[in-house]
Amino acid sequence: MSLPESKDFSYLYSDETKARKPSPLKTCIHLFSDPNIIFLGGGLPLSDYFPWEDLEVNSPMPPFKNGIGAPIEGDNAMQSHITKLQKMHEGDIPLARSLQYGLSQGQPELLNFLRDHTRMIHDMHYADWDVLATAGNTNAWESTLRVFCNRGDVILAEAHSFSSSLAAAQAQGIITFPVPIDADGIIPEKLEAILDNWTEGTPKPKLIYTIPTGQNPTGTSLADERKHEIYRIAQKHDFIIVEDEPYYFLQMEKYVRDKAVRQKQADNAKLQHDEFLASLARTFLSIDTEGRVIRLDSFSKVLAPGTRLGWITASKKLLKPYLSLHEMTIQAPSGFSQSLISGLLNRWGQKGYLDWLLGLRHEYTLKRDNAIDALYDFVPQTKTFTINPPIAGMFFTVNIDAAAHPQFKTVYNSDPAAVEQHLYEEVVKSGVLVVPGAWFITEGDTTPTQPASSKENNAPNEIFFRGTYAAVSPEKLREGLKRLGEMLQKEFSA
């Protein structure tokens, strides 16, 4: 059975996208490799003068049986040799090509790996999808705003979301509209109510921006059944879904406080590849039947942030304006990044990469468990504080009822934000840095289109702090959370 083609959503494009003409030079660049044509067309320097002959690279070797951070020696050592002119492995991108102009979509060896990976992870329901290499999800999201949005357009986002993503939109004059969330992410009924009651005559949202897995900053994950509901609402109100998924492969088992049970789980957690794949959250991409979903993936959290390499998966139609934009911005991700990542992943193979992702899951599970244990050990066990152990990502939150602060009314004028700011200053003084929730509020009250329902807040005095268990060692993490807990204890005792 052949799959249907994606729908045409070009009517949602920005004025900029509609006005963008491809550079005429791109119409002739394919002649560079035509043996019958002597190419005097474009300013391509000879690779003879690229001053890197080859790179010898030491990396860990699947199946990483002593863990992904184990010393690179013995049977955990893999050496790659990336050269200027030759392929030492069929998945290599010779430096003469990766360091040259051209191929803005990405180098074929890397794209082919990502296409195979996509087929393994997602359940694609339309035929004409593809991938496009990016300089990471920050770049991909900013490009998304340029591709779709004009000044004055509205986009939807989780009520607390990644501050840089929101700031990028706001600088462009795009109005960010908050959607209520709970411990399972966006609440579909509230989303639908907002859209059903949208003020007539004001622009309807062109897209929703969501971080479904291990959401930043709340650490929550969007429940699978809600994704189906949200997709239905997106069809009903005709907007694009942008799923920003840097933490997708940091999914774990649920946190269990009982260490004996946990140990049992950990033994089970040595998943086979098929069990691992089956355990992953369903993606919007896997629900999409029309090419309405744009997925942003990144190597930042699974390999390294400074690779500045990620990819977009979407319909070929929707990838076209990204390609035209990128030809005028990044041109392409770094050739070194492409050669080194393609060399690594193609040597590992899809199976070796799954081994790596399983190893990562194991490390993050230990980190998460260590963090949540410490929170339960050091944060006072009262109704004032709520701990929501995450099932994915790098972040946890400590939610606090600011009204329980002894000086809530007297010193802070019943303003939870003032308590939050005070606690932030105290926590830094105590020698640990966690980030106040106020830094992540999706501002939406600048627009007259905002119906009252989105302002609704069941816990008006709730504040929270976001922490990460990614950045430091287990010992430091525990010590940091001890300091946090002691500060909270001191502050909230009468």
Added chain:
Amino acid sequence: MSLPESKDFSYLYSDETKARKPSPLKTCIHLFSDPNIIFLGGGLPLSDYFPWEDLEVNSPMPPFKNGIGAPIEGDNAMQSHITKLQKMHEGDIPLARSLQYGLSQGQPELLNFLRDHTRMIHDMHYADWDVLATAGNTNAWESTLRVFCNRGDVILAEAHSFSSSLAAAQAQGIITFPVPIDADGIIPEKLEAILDNWTEGTPKPKLIYTIPTGQNPTGTSLADERKHEIYRIAQKHDFIIVEDEPYYFLQMEKYVRDKAVRQKQADNAKLQHDEFLASLARTFLSIDTEGRVIRLDSFSKVLAPGTRLGWITASKKLLKPYLSLHEMTIQAPSGFSQSLISGLLNRWGQKGYLDWLLGLRHEYTLKRDNAIDALYDFVPQTKTFTINPPIAGMFFTVNIDAAAHPQFKTVYNSDPAAVEQHLYEEVVKSGVLVVPGAWFITEGDTTPTQPASSKENNAPNEIFFRGTYAAVSPEKLREGLKRLGEMLQKEFSA
């Protein structure tokens, strides 16, 4: 004598720049390296899990006495070892840092090299200048448009200019206004006349975009004395000068047809470093007393395009909005590119890098001479065709009086553009690709602000084709130009 501070040009910023709020997360990232603070602030993955332990790199070794393309062996071989945690050379950037988040301005070891390089090449007349790493000049130029321009703003550009740069502006709704050029670049008198007669009530240009050295597509270079004049006009009419200088280090001696004289010149051309530095064109940066110049440099033409690494030199004030923008777009250039380039350049040292640039100059001089020799040998020596041997860059042009085509009136209705299109098709058929000048026209007639003077054209039927001598071997280049010459001969004989 201490230098003055730069002026404040923030009144020229775009609405987007004015609205851009820094991400609050950036206010705490410096605490990551504070030993007294346990950092649970940002989602920074541990470098233990970056799957690249080290890179061993083979590169050529200064002084490149057998040429910059010589085999990397014997005393022309330099091996660098870039590791995850250690500096094997003081100029190295360990991968644990370059592959981590942070340092959007660029890694210090690389920036320090570029600052020293700047002091050597330019004559800075104000104190608070700095450099900022970019993902190449395409990225830097597009960022410049975002930093300064709103929809409907006007910018000036050479009457023929790099099509991708123009297209980037036009897609953003920015009006590109052509400035007449001749064999020495922008004509200051014409520029001044345009601005003195600017239609009242229409927005005046915020900036001029110029490629002073080895201009793309015309291959011309802007004369030094004209730069002083243009700077004066920029002060008078208060606009920014953006000098896009990817070809700056592809400067050469003037072309000499007589091979004996040329050989003598070539012997002289083995310049000492101080002679080489003295021979370089004066830059707008060296004229700038106010911080009105933004210079875009790139490693694309001197090392390799796929490094996607360049830098902006400007006042610290003007670099700030670029940094804020880049934190929401590229974040930083690839860490691999930064580590590999910093490792290479700091091992070479400033002197070794000058050796490399001298070597490059030598190669391009040979290429240019070979190209111009072939043009004189194969293009009919009549008044119909003009050859302007370039003194810099990668490009040459063949200018053609389209009215001399035997079918100019009969078949082509006296339309030079129709002749150009026909010749383009014929030249590709003949097996060589050169690019028609029409692809590079700076469109300006969409705005009512355009005074008639800029439309002035002393040679209304002149068309041209741009070729490059960069991309192919000398033999292929000569064969390609033979095909071009034969085609022109055939087309223009009655």
